[in-house]
Every structure is written in structure tokens, then in C-alpha cells.
Amino acid sequence: MKLKALFATSSLVLACLGAPAAHAAGTLNVALHQDPGNWDPIATFLVSWGAVGSQVFDGLIIRTPDMKLVPGLATKWEFTDKNTKLRFTLRPNVKFHDGEPFDAEAVKFTFDRLLGEEGKKGPQQSNYTSIDKVVVVNPMTVDFILKSPDPVLLTKLAGYGAMIVPPKYIKEKGSQFFGMNPVGTGPFKFSEYKPKIALALERNPNYWGGAPKVDNLNYRFIAEPATQAAELQAGRIDVANQIPLSMVETLKKDSKLAVLSMDGPVALALRYNTQRGIMKDKEVRKALTMAVDRDAIIKTILLGNAKPIASFQGVLSFGNDPSMKPLPFNPAQAQAMLKKAGVKPGTSIQLDFRGPDSNFREVAQAVAGYLQAVGITVSLKPYETNVLLNDIIPNGKTGEMWQNQWGGWTFDYDNTAYAMYYTKQRWNPFDDDAKLNALLHTQRNTWDQAARKQTLHEIARYVADQALEMPLYSLNTVYGLNKRAKNLDLPADGRFRFVNATVE
Known part of the structure; x- marks a missing residue:
């Protein structure tokens, strides 16, 4: 891409997001190679969805970058009845971004939807077929009744199709609207979406895990790794999720940049x-x-x-x-x-x-x-x-x-x-x-x-x-980084959660 066109593209994206042409304090800019096109958790299988979805939504369980399963929207869980029932105690006083309360009914709605006719339309349902049904015990307790074992179930509950969604919002707005305007309980809230161009998220000040340290999180969808690298070098993005491997050494020589390469799942x-x-x-x-x-x-x-x-x-x-x-x-x-x-x-x-x-x-x-x-x-x-x-x-x-x-x-x-x-x-x-x-x-x-x-x-x-x-x-999972971005907690699987990230 010619330099003039590159600057024009960047300006267009920033204008679409309502962001200033220069870096604003508290804004983290991230490049993704693909726009999933739908932000409904049951409609996706793409890592690029996880890079955004894990900011907007929470699961009952969270998997940390060091592969540990820790409490998310559930504070604890245990198997009962010879591994046929999995009981979750839910986190109190959590709200969705639109103010709707999170409770046992939201969990039941999420999985009834995932395992029902709506879920059949997407690729996630087959990952959760060991679940027969979800039963509400009380407002803060649910039982997952299992029809068969699933030795990977707890990990699956930490991502993608198992992300908890708001019942009232979806019933009122419909699944199609929800897919373009998602609402979750996560650390960042949807702000503006320009399909195939850019996406803006804003800080959720009431996040149950502590408010993120950056005010805004901007994503740009840049398919070409070479263009991601050029934007990284120009200082217009802070995290590139795909860069040409032939440019790794060049990027490393730039005092403002870093490259991180680690064993990955791909x-x-x-x-x-x-x-x-x-x-x-x-x-x-x-x-x-x-x-x-x-x-x-x-x-x-x-x-x-x-x-x-x-x-x-x-x-x-x-x-x-x-x-x-x-x-x-x-x-x-x-x-x-x-x-x-x-x-x-x-x-x-x-x-x-x-x-x-x-x-x-x-x-x-x-x-x-x-x-x-x-x-x-x-x-x-x-x-x-x-x-x-x-x-x-x-x-x-x-x-x-x-x-x-x-x-x-x-x-x-x-x-x-x-x-x-x-x-x-x-x-x-x-x-x-x-x-x-x-x-x-x-x-x-x-x-x-x-x-x-x-x-x-x-x-x-x-x-x-x-x-x-x-x-x-x-x-290997390879990230190109601007050193001004700190505490990124980058995961091997590309599912970012920038709760602790800061920008100098």
C-alpha cells in the first residue's frame, strides 16, 4: 500500500470511530486480521471473535493466560450425583452493560438458546451436547444436568458459545440486532461498529472484576499482515495480531517496538x-x-x-x-x-x-x-x-x-x-x-x-x-507490539482481555 493511501485509510478509520487522529491517553489500538461479522457467541468459531468477545462477555469460568481455570460469573462449582450434575454458585451484584441483572435465569436462557433452535444455526452447539439442561435452583445457583460425560466441559465453559448473554435484551431486540450490537457483562462495552473496517469499545466502569485501566479499546480489521506491520511502525496501532514473519527482525530493531513469539494452539x-x-x-x-x-x-x-x-x-x-x-x-x-x-x-x-x-x-x-x-x-x-x-x-x-x-x-x-x-x-x-x-x-x-x-x-x-x-x-502465536502499551497479559490463544492494560 502506498504511503498516501495508508494515511488516508487510517484517517478514515479514526473518523469512523470518532477518535482523534493522534493517540489519546487511555486508548489502546489493536489490529485484527478478520472481522467475524457477527458478535453473537453462538454464531462464531473464529479466534478474531475471541479477541473481542472476551472483552465484552464473561463465561461462568475464565481461563487465564497461564492456562488456569478461575472463577468468572460463577464463584465456585462442584460435581454431584456421580458426575451427572454440575452445580454453579453465581457471582452476586453483576449487571449486563444495559443494566439488566445477571442471575440464574440469564444462565438458563443462555444455554437453552445455545442448545435449542437458535443454536442450531451456528457452529457452537456441537461443543456442548453433553449438557441435557440447565435447572435454576435459586436466583444465584444453577445445576447443569449432563446426559453424558464431557472431560473438556469446564474449559469450554470459559469461552465462545458459553459466554453469558442478556435474556431481556435479546427477547426485545432479537438475535440479528444482538449480533451487531452485543451486550455482555465484560470489562468493555460496545460503542461503535463499522463492519470490515473498525470497532470501538469503551471501558465498563462497573465491571465486577475491577474497571479496566484504559478508557477506550479500538480495533481495526486489517487483513494483510504487511499492512498491520506498517501501521505498527507508524504508531497507529499498539498490538498487531498478524505480521509477516519476514519482518520480525526489522520490527525488533525498532526501539519503540517489540515482537512476542510463543507456543500457540494453531x-x-x-x-x-x-x-x-x-x-x-x-x-x-x-x-x-x-x-x-x-x-x-x-x-x-x-x-x-x-x-x-x-x-x-x-x-x-x-x-x-x-x-x-x-x-x-x-x-x-x-x-x-x-x-x-x-x-x-x-x-x-x-x-x-x-x-x-x-x-x-x-x-x-x-x-x-x-x-x-x-x-x-x-x-x-x-x-x-x-x-x-x-x-x-x-x-x-x-x-x-x-x-x-x-x-x-x-x-x-x-x-x-x-x-x-x-x-x-x-x-x-x-x-x-x-x-x-x-x-x-x-x-x-x-x-x-x-x-x-x-x-x-x-x-x-x-x-x-x-x-x-x-x-x-x-x-507460534506472534504479536507485534508498541512498547508504550503495558500489562497486556497476552494469551497464546489470541483471546485478549485487556483489563490490566495501560498506555503510556
């Missing part, structure tokens, strides 16, 4: 369309995986800001098997396997990916080069991110391969594997495997964590044997 793979052309043969799929030097991609393109993976999860994931090794890079063997499978040199396949993701665009180009070396011609097809995620993948319109990227925010392989591999799930448009379904069901329906870990290991090995995807890497 795994990337190339998923195979197992119903299309040469991809019907699992030996072909294995050959393509062996044709790509993933270690070289991590070293040369990602500059070490990632780790190799053998399954679709990172090192912090419960269920990760450190003894499991990726298929080796062996182009000669890959070529022999393709020849044995009858794949003719020059065979063409299509790779679909998120067009605005410049980091992955380089990875896709490298993959195409490696596959070209074993006789496979790859056509790269970029999509606008929301189109790829909301239409192309879930409706089974992909080419032979597509960019599969998952945040796995629970840091539990269940959250990833069930969504990716169970029959008719949103991210599994092609495969129907009874054995895999049974394994996924087994691990999800036990409280025995040791037994579950073994089953998760078995799932990962089975997926690898079937070669449902080409595991690429677990990506």
Missing part, C-alpha cells in the same frame, strides 16, 4: 479431498506428504516461528503424542509411490487457501514447488477467508487440497479432532469413517483422562495412517 495442515481424483488413494496422499520438506518451510519461510507436527495439534495440546513422528521428506520414494499408484506426470490438482494470509501464501507456493518436483502440477486458488470458511469447505466445494487451520483454543485434541473428523461435522465435508467415529465418541464420553489420552493417541495415529491431511506445522 495447527496448519493441507487437508485432502478424499473423494476427488487421485486423492481417493491413501497411498497417493501419503506420497504427496512425503514430497514436501516441512522442516525447510519452517526454517526458511516461517523463520523458526513454528514446530513440525505429526498430527493436527501442537505441543501444548492434551492428546499430543511426542513419540509420533511425521512422515519423512523423501521425494524419491514419493515419486515411486505415485508411479505405482498410476499417477501420470503432469497430473493437476487444486490447492485452496486463505488469500489475505501472506505468510501462508508463501507456504502454498513452496508446497506447489515441491509437488512439481515429483510430477504434480498445483493450481493455487486463493479465497477471501470468510468465503473459504463459510462456503467452500463446509459445503464440500474444495479442490483436491485446502488450507486447514485450527486454533484448538481448548488446547485439547478433542476440540480439534471431533470437529475435523467426525461424520458430517462442519469441517469434514467428505469422510465417513465408522471406526474413527467410534474412537472419537469413546474419548469424549469418559472422565478418565489417562484412558482418554491413550484414545486420542490412537485417533492421531489412525488419521495419519489414513492420510486425511498433510500435517505442516504448529504455528
Whole structure:
């Protein structure tokens, strides 16, 4: 982007938000790579939603940046009746941003809505199907009646679909209005929203956990990592959630800036369309995986800001098997396997990916080069991110391969594997495997964590044997920061809560 256009864009955004052209004291400016387009907790699966939603809403439980589960809108919880009932004692004297009181009826309304017809319209309902119903015991106590075990339930109650919403407001305004004008109990309140451009939040002075230290929190939706980096360098944003990895060292040399890189939950793979052309043969799929030097991609393109993976999860994931090794890079063997499978040199396949993701665009180009070396011609097809995620993948319109990227925010392989591999799930448009379904069901329906870990290991090995995807890497969470922003408490999963943040 040319410098003149860049300044014009920045001025437009600030004008839309009603903010001054220069930094105001007490204002934190954050860049996000994507606008989820709907702020209803049951309508989302995107990390970019969590980066905002965790400011506006609270769950019964909060997960801290160091992965601890602590009281949120509930002050305590306990299992009763042989793990079939989960009782929550609620926090008193909490109000939603519009003044509506938070109580047991709000919790019941939230989960009745999530598990009912409204919830069916969004992607979150399947994460909470172990809950049969929520029963109001008294105004400050609720019981979750469980119809099956869910060993990840407490973590799930700390985010996304489980965020508590206001019954009266939604009944009066409707879900569509709520999605564009959300009301929660969180540390920041919605102020102004310009879809695909910017979003402004303001401090909630009555927040039960203590009022935030900044008055305003401004988000800008900037899809291109290079543009995020340019705005960071210009001092117009304080936190960038995506920057070109090629610019990390340059940003580090700027005395006003810092770069933070940490192990994160995001795994990337190339998923195979197992119903299309040469991809019907699992030996072909294995050959393509062996044709790509993933270690070289991590070293040369990602500059070490990632780790190799053998399954679709990172090192912090419960269920990760450190003894499991990726298929080796062996182009000669890959070529022999393709020849044995009858794949003719020059065979063409299509790779679909998120067009605005410049980091992955380089990875896709490298993959195409490696596959070209074993006789496979790859056509790269970029999509606008929301189109790829909301239409192309879930409706089974992909080419032979597509960019599969998952945040796995629970840091539990269940959250990833069930969504990716169970029959008719949103991210599994092609495969129907009874054995895999049974394994996924087994691990999800036990409280025995040791037994579950073994089953998760078995799932990962089975997926690898079937070669449902080409595991690429677990990506570090990388933030670009202006040093004037302090006490950011940045999480590995990208779900910001800037309660303690200050701006010098």
C-alpha cells in the first residue's frame, strides 16, 4: 500500500470511530486480521471473535493466560450425583452493560438458546451436547444436568458459545440486532461498529472484576499482515495480531517496538479431498506428504516461528503424542509411490487457501514447488477467508487440497479432532469413517483422562495412517507490539482481555 493511501485509510478509520487522529491517553489500538461479522457467541468459531468477545462477555469460568481455570460469573462449582450434575454458585451484584441483572435465569436462557433452535444455526452447539439442561435452583445457583460425560466441559465453559448473554435484551431486540450490537457483562462495552473496517469499545466502569485501566479499546480489521506491520511502525496501532514473519527482525530493531513469539494452539495442515481424483488413494496422499520438506518451510519461510507436527495439534495440546513422528521428506520414494499408484506426470490438482494470509501464501507456493518436483502440477486458488470458511469447505466445494487451520483454543485434541473428523461435522465435508467415529465418541464420553489420552493417541495415529491431511506445522502465536502499551497479559490463544492494560 502506498504511503498516501495508508494515511488516508487510517484517517478514515479514526473518523469512523470518532477518535482523534493522534493517540489519546487511555486508548489502546489493536489490529485484527478478520472481522467475524457477527458478535453473537453462538454464531462464531473464529479466534478474531475471541479477541473481542472476551472483552465484552464473561463465561461462568475464565481461563487465564497461564492456562488456569478461575472463577468468572460463577464463584465456585462442584460435581454431584456421580458426575451427572454440575452445580454453579453465581457471582452476586453483576449487571449486563444495559443494566439488566445477571442471575440464574440469564444462565438458563443462555444455554437453552445455545442448545435449542437458535443454536442450531451456528457452529457452537456441537461443543456442548453433553449438557441435557440447565435447572435454576435459586436466583444465584444453577445445576447443569449432563446426559453424558464431557472431560473438556469446564474449559469450554470459559469461552465462545458459553459466554453469558442478556435474556431481556435479546427477547426485545432479537438475535440479528444482538449480533451487531452485543451486550455482555465484560470489562468493555460496545460503542461503535463499522463492519470490515473498525470497532470501538469503551471501558465498563462497573465491571465486577475491577474497571479496566484504559478508557477506550479500538480495533481495526486489517487483513494483510504487511499492512498491520506498517501501521505498527507508524504508531497507529499498539498490538498487531498478524505480521509477516519476514519482518520480525526489522520490527525488533525498532526501539519503540517489540515482537512476542510463543507456543500457540494453531495447527496448519493441507487437508485432502478424499473423494476427488487421485486423492481417493491413501497411498497417493501419503506420497504427496512425503514430497514436501516441512522442516525447510519452517526454517526458511516461517523463520523458526513454528514446530513440525505429526498430527493436527501442537505441543501444548492434551492428546499430543511426542513419540509420533511425521512422515519423512523423501521425494524419491514419493515419486515411486505415485508411479505405482498410476499417477501420470503432469497430473493437476487444486490447492485452496486463505488469500489475505501472506505468510501462508508463501507456504502454498513452496508446497506447489515441491509437488512439481515429483510430477504434480498445483493450481493455487486463493479465497477471501470468510468465503473459504463459510462456503467452500463446509459445503464440500474444495479442490483436491485446502488450507486447514485450527486454533484448538481448548488446547485439547478433542476440540480439534471431533470437529475435523467426525461424520458430517462442519469441517469434514467428505469422510465417513465408522471406526474413527467410534474412537472419537469413546474419548469424549469418559472422565478418565489417562484412558482418554491413550484414545486420542490412537485417533492421531489412525488419521495419519489414513492420510486425511498433510500435517505442516504448529504455528507460534506472534504479536507485534508498541512498547508504550503495558500489562497486556497476552494469551497464546489470541483471546485478549485487556483489563490490566495501560498506555503510556
